[in-house]
Amino acid sequence: MKFFFAFLFIAIEFAQNPIEKSYLLGRFDPSSDARFIQLSSAYAQGSALNGFLRKETFEAFQKMADDAKKDGVNLFIISATRNFDSQKKIWKNKWIGKTKAKITGEDLSKISDLKARARQILLYSAMPGASRHHWGTDIDLNSFEDNYFSSGEGLKIYQWLAAHAGDFGFCQPYTAKVNGRTGCEEEKWHWSYLPLSKIFLNEYLKQISYSDIEGFEGSETASDLEIISTYVNGVACR
Numbered sequence: 001m002k003f004f005f006a007f008l009f010i011a012i013e014f015a016q017n018p019i020e021k022s023y024l025l026g027r028f029d030p031s032s033d034a035r036f037i038q039l040s041s042a043y044a045q046g047s048a049l050n051g052f053l054r055k056e057t058f059e060a061f062q063k064m065a066d067d068a069k070k071d072g073v074n075l076f077i078i079s080a081t082r083n084f085d086s087q088k089k090i091w092k093n094k095w096i097g098k099t100k101a102k103i104t105g106e107d108l109s110k111i112s113d114l115k116a117r118a119r120q121i122l123l124y125s126a127m128p129g130a131s132r133h134h135w136g137t138d139i140d141l142n143s144f145e146d147n148y149f150s151s152g153e154g155l156k157i158y159q160w161l162a163a164h165a166g167d168f169g170f171c172q173p174y175t176a177k178v179n180g181r182t183g184c185e186e187e188k189w190h191w192s193y194l195p196l197s198k199i200f201l202n203e204y205l206k207q208i209s210y211s212d213i214e215g216f217e218g219s220e221t222a223s224d225l226e227i228i229s230t231y232v233n234g235v236a237c238r
């Protein structure tokens with residue numbers, strides 16, 4: 001019930017202003033988009049310091065972080081909105097081997113089968129044009145290491161999020177791959193503001209086709225790898 005009105009108001013707003021394709025694909029600049037707000041330093045660290053989020057997302061996050069603090073849990077954002085261009089940089093650096101693979105440290109540029117190479121990147125990074133970080137609704141919190149969240153301080157943070165994030169509209173889309181969830185591996189750091197992201201996911205599935213996912217090295221594998229049905233739609237909350 002708590003989010004019924006938030007969902008209702010947002011649904012009415014989008015019924016009046018259908019969301020643009022370029023937005024869903026991240027082909028815009030959040031720093032010059034009036035729907036976005038710059039993160040304040042009290043709530044962000046590292047590259048997220050100068051980052052942006054949808055106003056609704058950041059307001060909900062601030063409430064959540066303030067509440068968490070009362071329970072001795074310090075939440076901060078380490079990555080916020082990444083548009084097509086910034087996701088393209090992340091993708092390309094893995095594609096050409098400049099950034100080594102997460103966990104294995106492998107140089108993925110050595111994999112000559114392009115689909116196999118893309119599949120390795122996709123374990124933890126979305127294709128440009130197919131990332132929830134494009135939408136200003138998704139945030140990475142505290143640490144990019146799943147291990148961090150399995151003991152001590154990190155475990156306390158994760159347990160707090162699992163118990164309370166839903167009260168603020170946030171959910172973990174990339175859970176352990178049980179119950180048939182497809183797509184990327186579990187990410188305990190990645191949280192999504194569902195009142196907005198559920199709308200964008202629905203619109204994405206309606207409006208975007210494989211010909212829209214283009215403009216970067218490896219994009220020709222998107223269709224064969226079923227990026228939309230397997231990865232974009234491979235989420236635990238919708």
Ligand SMILES: [Zn+2]
Nearest residue numbers: 133139140190
């Ligand atoms: Zn993320």
